[in-house]
Amino acid sequence: MNATKHTFDIVPDEPYIYEFTDQDVVLDLHGISVMLNYERGATEPRFRHAKLIKVATTRDFETARGFQTIDQGDLAPRTGLLFGKYPPSSNEETVPDLPSNMLAQPVPPGLQHLTPKQLETYYWQARNHEGCYDAIALFQYFIDLFPASTRLRVRSVKNDSPKEYYCLADARTIHEFELTDQLSLNMVSVLPERVTYISGLGHSTCHAVLGFAPPGRGPYFPETVLDLASLQFGETGRGFKGRGTFVLEDTEEYVSRLATFSRAHNFEDSTRSERINEANIRDNVWLVTLAVKVKERWENGQFVPWCDHCGAPPSLGHRLLRCSQCKQVYYCDAEHQLSAWPFHRHFCQTI
Ligand SMILES: [Zn+2]
Ligand SMILES: [Zn+2]
Known part of the structure; x- marks a missing residue:
């Protein structure tokens, strides 16, 4: 496994070396x-x-x-x-x-x-x-x-x-x-x-x-x-x-x-x-x-995606729409896709 060395300054006067490896979790x-x-x-x-x-x-x-x-x-x-x-009805409690x-x-x-x-x-x-x-x-x-x-x-x-x-x-x-x-x-x-x-x-x-x-x-x-x-x-x-x-x-x-x-x-x-x-x-x-x-x-993101604009999961009977270009991100609907596009377009191919 290749380890890349990076220097970090957690506080200005305490720099230390941290080694990244390919096994590390990466969160976007x-x-x-x-x-x-x-x-x-x-x-x-x-x-x-x-x-x-x-x-x-x-x-x-x-x-x-x-x-x-x-x-x-x-x-x-x-x-x-x-x-x-007001108190929700019993079928609304978890909505x-x-x-x-x-x-x-x-x-x-x-x-x-x-x-x-x-x-x-x-x-x-x-x-x-x-x-x-x-x-x-x-x-x-x-x-x-x-x-x-x-x-x-x-x-x-x-x-x-x-x-x-x-x-x-x-x-x-x-x-x-x-x-x-x-x-x-x-x-x-x-x-x-x-x-x-x-x-x-x-x-x-x-x-x-x-x-x-x-x-x-x-x-x-x-x-x-x-x-x-x-x-x-x-x-x-x-x-x-x-x-x-x-x-x-x-x-x-x-x-x-x-x-x-x-x-x-x-x-x-x-x-x-x-x-x-x-x-x-x-x-x-x-x-x-x-x-x-x-x-x-x-x-679970690989199996259950989320909307890249609002973070919603797919709901019962409602699948998310996938970006047709990169096929990597999902949206609730065209409106949320449009809202996310100004940012997403810069990363659409590289995600
Ligand atoms: Zn959404
Ligand atoms: Zn895309």
């Missing part, structure tokens, strides 16, 4: 992110079995019942989402919560014309409220299930060219920073308890992402940023070319993107750590269970 960072987010969204405890009842946007935010009680300042845009959480089944039935007035993309944004805007820590914890619990030698294949697109490198899965860093004066306000309420989550109201918001770097460059100065909760900030948090449901891109691009989230940020001075602070995690048992499930799905 984009692929696992898609699936980790799918499983997190589908069973998010705060929104489990919650259906969307009402949406208020900047235009009608102040007049829509239920959203007028907060001090709105001069913020724009504003989004208000009202969900209703995943998805953008496609999020609307209350019959569809409430005013929501009939929402597009699948708008529903997807609202779905994630609600779930990603303080979701960055959950997302990072889930990522960590997932990687913990693999051997220490596990590698990540990190793919991104920069200046219309594909970029790719491999790094040790453990050589990642959590970057925690402040967004000052967020540029959007989101209010999400869940009935019947009327639990309310408001984002963007205070002077500053804390946000956390994962940083990765190729061998030889410490992840303390990441080359690539993975923000699994970016849709908290609405459409501006969409991935490559405004399509994806999370962000995986060059640090430079991510830093310019932050200007669309808030007036100022301190990303350069972010607090860096290797492990999540468990005190920030609401429900470890839920996340560990999901991590185990995603590991199984990853390992």
